Amino acid sequence: VGAEGPAQATAKPSGSSAAYETLLVTTEDNITTILLNRPTKKNAITVEMYNEIVKALELAGKDDSVITVLTGSGDFYCSGNDLNNFTKIPDGGIEKMAKDSGELLRGFVKAFIDFPKPLIGVINGPAVGVSVTLLGLFDVVYATERATFHTPFSQLGQSPEGCSSYTFPKMMGTAKAGEMLLFNKKLTANEACQRGLVTEVFPDSSFQTEVRTRLKAYAQLPRNSLALSKQLVRAVDKERLHAANNQEVERLMERWLSEECMNAIMSFFQARARL
Amino acid sequence: VGAEGPAQATAKPSGSSAAYETLLVTTEDNITTILLNRPTKKNAITVEMYNEIVKALELAGKDDSVITVLTGSGDFYCSGNDLNNFTKIPDGGIEKMAKDSGELLRGFVKAFIDFPKPLIGVINGPAVGVSVTLLGLFDVVYATERATFHTPFSQLGQSPEGCSSYTFPKMMGTAKAGEMLLFNKKLTANEACQRGLVTEVFPDSSFQTEVRTRLKAYAQLPRNSLALSKQLVRAVDKERLHAANNQEVERLMERWLSEECMNAIMSFFQARARL
Amino acid sequence: VGAEGPAQATAKPSGSSAAYETLLVTTEDNITTILLNRPTKKNAITVEMYNEIVKALELAGKDDSVITVLTGSGDFYCSGNDLNNFTKIPDGGIEKMAKDSGELLRGFVKAFIDFPKPLIGVINGPAVGVSVTLLGLFDVVYATERATFHTPFSQLGQSPEGCSSYTFPKMMGTAKAGEMLLFNKKLTANEACQRGLVTEVFPDSSFQTEVRTRLKAYAQLPRNSLALSKQLVRAVDKERLHAANNQEVERLMERWLSEECMNAIMSFFQARARL
Numbered sequence: 001v002g003a004e005g006p007a008q009a010t011a012k013p014s015g016s017s018a019a020y021e022t023l024l025v026t027t028e029d030n031i032t033t034i035l036l037n038r039p040t041k042k043n044a045i046t047v048e049m050y051n052e053i054v055k056a057l058e059l060a061g062k063d064d065s066v067i068t069v070l071t072g073s074g075d076f077y078c079s080g081n082d083l084n085n086f087t088k089i090p091d092g093g094i095e096k097m098a099k100d101s102g103e104l105l106r107g108f109v110k111a112f113i114d115f116p117k118p119l120i121g122v123i124n125g126p127a128v129g130v131s132v133t134l135l136g137l138f139d140v141v142y143a144t145e146r147a148t149f150h151t152p153f154s155q156l157g158q159s160p161e162g163c164s165s166y167t168f169p170k171m172m173g174t175a176k177a178g179e180m181l182l183f184n185k186k187l188t189a190n191e192a193c194q195r196g197l198v199t200e201v202f203p204d205s206s207f208q209t210e211v212r213t214r215l216k217a218y219a220q221l222p223r224n225s226l227a228l229s230k231q232l233v234r235a236v237d238k239e240r241l242h243a244a245n246n247q248e249v250e251r252l253m254e255r256w257l258s259e260e261c262m263n264a265i266m267s268f269f270q271a272r273a274r275l
Numbered sequence: 276v277g278a279e280g281p282a283q284a285t286a287k288p289s290g291s292s293a294a295y296e297t298l299l300v301t302t303e304d305n306i307t308t309i310l311l312n313r314p315t316k317k318n319a320i321t322v323e324m325y326n327e328i329v330k331a332l333e334l335a336g337k338d339d340s341v342i343t344v345l346t347g348s349g350d351f352y353c354s355g356n357d358l359n360n361f362t363k364i365p366d367g368g369i370e371k372m373a374k375d376s377g378e379l380l381r382g383f384v385k386a387f388i389d390f391p392k393p394l395i396g397v398i399n400g401p402a403v404g405v406s407v408t409l410l411g412l413f414d415v416v417y418a419t420e421r422a423t424f425h426t427p428f429s430q431l432g433q434s435p436e437g438c439s440s441y442t443f444p445k446m447m448g449t450a451k452a453g454e455m456l457l458f459n460k461k462l463t464a465n466e467a468c469q470r471g472l473v474t475e476v477f478p479d480s481s482f483q484t485e486v487r488t489r490l491k492a493y494a495q496l497p498r499n500s501l502a503l504s505k506q507l508v509r510a511v512d513k514e515r516l517h518a519a520n521n522q523e524v525e526r527l528m529e530r531w532l533s534e535e536c537m538n539a540i541m542s543f544f545q546a547r548a549r550l
Numbered sequence: 551v552g553a554e555g556p557a558q559a560t561a562k563p564s565g566s567s568a569a570y571e572t573l574l575v576t577t578e579d580n581i582t583t584i585l586l587n588r589p590t591k592k593n594a595i596t597v598e599m600y601n602e603i604v605k606a607l608e609l610a611g612k613d614d615s616v617i618t619v620l621t622g623s624g625d626f627y628c629s630g631n632d633l634n635n636f637t638k639i640p641d642g643g644i645e646k647m648a649k650d651s652g653e654l655l656r657g658f659v660k661a662f663i664d665f666p667k668p669l670i671g672v673i674n675g676p677a678v679g680v681s682v683t684l685l686g687l688f689d690v691v692y693a694t695e696r697a698t699f700h701t702p703f704s705q706l707g708q709s710p711e712g713c714s715s716y717t718f719p720k721m722m723g724t725a726k727a728g729e730m731l732l733f734n735k736k737l738t739a740n741e742a743c744q745r746g747l748v749t750e751v752f753p754d755s756s757f758q759t760e761v762r763t764r765l766k767a768y769a770q771l772p773r774n775s776l777a778l779s780k781q782l783v784r785a786v787d788k789e790r791l792h793a794a795n796n797q798e799v800e801r802l803m804e805r806w807l808s809e810e811c812m813n814a815i816m817s818f819f820q821a822r823a824r825l
């Protein structure tokens with residue numbers, strides 16, 4: 001899906017005209033699809049991929065498409081932040097790394113908050129970390145029954161991001177948000193649907209077909225009406241979302257320098273090395 | 276239901292003392308019932324009906340009743356805005372029509388935001404458009420299993436109103452709100468109940484009886500306690516609801532002058548003429 | 551459960567070092583448990599218990615525990631405000647009583663809003679009134695299937711508290727919040743779970759064992775990460791929660807002096823005396 005290449009000739013630059021290392025971006029049937037394309041790494045988000053997603057969203061927001069879709073290549077949707085990002089210490093030391101990582105995350109989440117068209121998540125498999133928390137900023141989320149939703153922040157000595165400190169309690173109440181954001185509860189697709197994180201769950205065998213049919217129908221609707229309606233819904237929350245993003249990033253920049261977090265990440269790599 | 280006529284003699288003017296063309300308003304058992312009474316038109320809301328509902332709510336807010344009920348006559352609850360409202364172009368042209376329609380809608384929704392007593396929706400059949408979005412401003416909503424809930428804004432080149440850009444994401448999360456408000460998903464009564472739009476669903480055969488029993492019990496509760504509790508819950512959101520109403524109306528006034536919307540409404544009438 | 555006594559020697563005063571009349575507070579396995587301990591009175595909250603809970607929360611927030619648990623002794627979780635609190639009229643008359651009760655409640659709810667660590671409710675049986683409304687301020691709530699959730703404010707001529715005028719509509723939508731907060735709907739544990747008030751429901755036979763297993767696992771997670779994540783989630787809402795608490799208390803202080811409320815409380819005691 002989404003790999004059939006550009007289908008529309010447009011005056012403005014289309015998402016499909018850009019070259020990406022970590023993504024495959026295509027536009028057809030009025031739909032721009034951003035495909036996370038590191039399937040052998042479960043689509044873990046590297047620094048490069050953060051920057052490429054921001055760029056792809058910026059172009060998709062301006063191109064001729066009516067709706068934008070984010071999905072993953074292979075069996076995983078996305079395994080979240082690539083922890084190797086934390087192993088490349090720059091000249092400025094880990095303080096510089098924490099600051100740079102914070103600014104990268106802030107801009108990444110901002111691109112989702114400010115995205116001006118309907119944004120649809122097509123969750124083709126397990127989702128972890130920031131790829132889960134960001135779903136609170138999507139307009140529709142379709143998931144295969146194989147998908148799971150996991151935000152193991154405290155396990156890694158970290159704290160929530162992607163505006164989930166605001167969107168999750170708002171969506172599912174604090175008692176269910178706390179279980180996910182504090183205590184690392186992994187949800188099935190159906191549980192995520194009951195909690196409002198997912199719009200609808202499909203059998204894996206018919207997932208891509210059924211979703212594609214709906215997306216094509218949506219992309220035939222009046223484009224301005226859709227974009228303006230989405231912006232209207234977003235406007236109500238925009239200020240609070242930016243505030244949540246900023247607070248989350250500030251907290252994470254502290255966390256990344258904490259002993260708890262360093263120990264947790266070191267344990268992660270030691271456990272992996274032992275395999 | 277609600278057609279048995281006035282049952283209480285009160286010092287203050289009661290809702291039942293006013294004469295309406297499009298409504299039947301009665302007060303008995305401490306319950307004021309506002310019945311949408313254009314059953315042959317599926318209770319579509321004309322300009323006159325907008326004004327009469329505002330008036331009926333104003334009187335119900337001041338009368339001796341303890342709770343106020345809104346319901347529909349016949350098989351439909353309400354088919355939403357009567358699109359014939361858009362065919363009567365005033366002297367000032369369509370700009371004047373858009374402005375007048377916007378002010379009419381703004382005052383109509385405001386009457387629901389500011390309503391000072393418990394307001395209960397008795398959804399006796401399908402509900403469309405503004406009659407659905409307004410439900411986010413009700414204190415309790417009972418529905419027959421025959422009811423459906425449909426907000427086809429983008430199909431008509433329009434955008435959400437009735438504070439739904441605020442209340443729907445708050446109630447059901449953005450992923451489920453987006454499906455309804457952007458992509459015209461029609462809900463069954465049970466789906467609406469799962470999403471928090473409806474309090475409880477009843478079999479059609481016993482709907483009126485079961486609901487009436489509950490309403491009578493509610494209307495025996497301490498009236499000041501109920502009104503003050505409702506106002507307390509509303510106060511938390513009131514400012515944001517008025518802001519949402521204003522933003523929605525501004526957006527719609529632009530939409531009504533757009534080519535997308537005009538084409539969509541023209542298609543609607545052409546399709547109907549062909550039947 | 552929670553009655554095994556202190557298990558940790560700590561430099562700072564631990565919750566377990568204080569003596570309480572109405573509570574049993576213990577710390578073990580990095581978990582401070584506050585046990586409501588008036589089982590013969592269904593753990594109804596007296597003035598003394600309000601003050602002791604505030605004190606216990608203050609100490610638990612500072613002790614070495616990672617998470618804090620609130621639960622009840624015996625078959626009930628908590629029957630809410632002890633109505634005998636209203637029968638001890640001080641020298642200043644009922645105006646003084648209403649003012650004192652309001653300040654007591656304000657500080658009590660404030661202690662939950664400001665609590666700095668993960669707070670987990672273990673609902674071992676029926677919950678009534680303020681013990682229900684406060685659950686919107688917990689991070690996780692586990693309930694036995696025997697639990698029920700009841701907020702009969704209007705029956706007693708009163709109005710909602712515990713920030714429920716804000717948290718309940720946010721969590722479950724106004725249509726379901728109204729049924730509870732205005733019309734005294736008593737929920738089963740499963741209904742409360744569907745509405746987001748409860749995280750998960752367990753069979754009564756395995757309730758304590760299953761919950762204890764989870765709590766022990768949670769208490770092994772990085773403590774700072776947990777506390778800072780909880781504070782991040784709370785920060786988003788803190789100002790609005792304090793505002794809701796203040797408005798609710800103001801309204802209740804008026805209510806307690808109203809004829810409706812006095813009559814309702816008098817009826818309550820007359821009914822009990824007749825038994």
